[in-house]
Amino acid sequence: MNNEVSASAAFDGLSLGEAFTFDQLIGAVEQRRQRRLRIVELADLGDHDGLCAVWLMTPSEDLVLHAHSESALHRQQFVLHELAHMILGHDFGDDPDAPDFLLPDIPPNTRRRLLRRQDLDTVEEVIAETLADRFAAxxxxxxxxxxxxLEIFG
Ligand SMILES: [Zn+2]
Known part of the structure; x- marks a missing residue:
């Protein structure tokens, strides 16, 4: 399967149709993973090696921590990229590069994914970014x- 096909299959598998809201997507991910999803902006994130977002799994929920960005579209893209990893089942286990400053209270074995956007060099990253673009569209x-x-009925 090429990357476009993989991303398309995952997109179609959500059965959300071709247009949906961000909240509908979150709901679909929660349903798929049978756990709560929380999205948290972390002011500290972003100044460290281009780190934009992190997906963390705790025993009870998924957390997406994302960097602050002046652009709402950038913020959304950070989060969509992580949601794409969730939907694609890309929980590879610990990322040894996960910096400790992120969440000192959460034990290392709950850490999962880091995103460094300049490193879109693995197949998984490329597929996740392709799927994130489909979500954004x-x-x-x-x-x-x-x-x-609203124009017609508002
Ligand atoms: Zn990624």
């Missing part, structure tokens, strides 16, 4: 649909 489509609706 679907969310844009939903927003456009919504504003057209």
């Amino acid at each position: 679907a969310i844009r489509g939903s927003a456009m649909h919504h504003s057209r609706y």
Whole structure:
């Protein structure tokens, strides 16, 4: 399977259609993984080697920590990339490079994924980014649909 096909199969597997909101996507991920998903902005993140987002698994929930960005679209893309990893089942286990400053209270064995966006060099990263782009397009489509609706009925 090439990367486009893998991303498309994962996208279709969610059965959300071609346009959906960010919240609908979060709901689908929670349902898929049977656990709560929390998204937290971490002000400290972002100044360290281009680190943009982290996916952490605790025994009870998934956490996506993301860097602050002035651009709402960038923030969304950081998070969508991590959601893509979740949907693709990319929990590879510990990332030995995970910096301790992130969450000193969470034991290392709950850490999972780090994203360094300049390192989109593995197949998994490329597929995750392809899927994140599909999500972004679907969310844009939903927003456009919504504003057209308001134009007509608002
Ligand atoms: Zn990644």
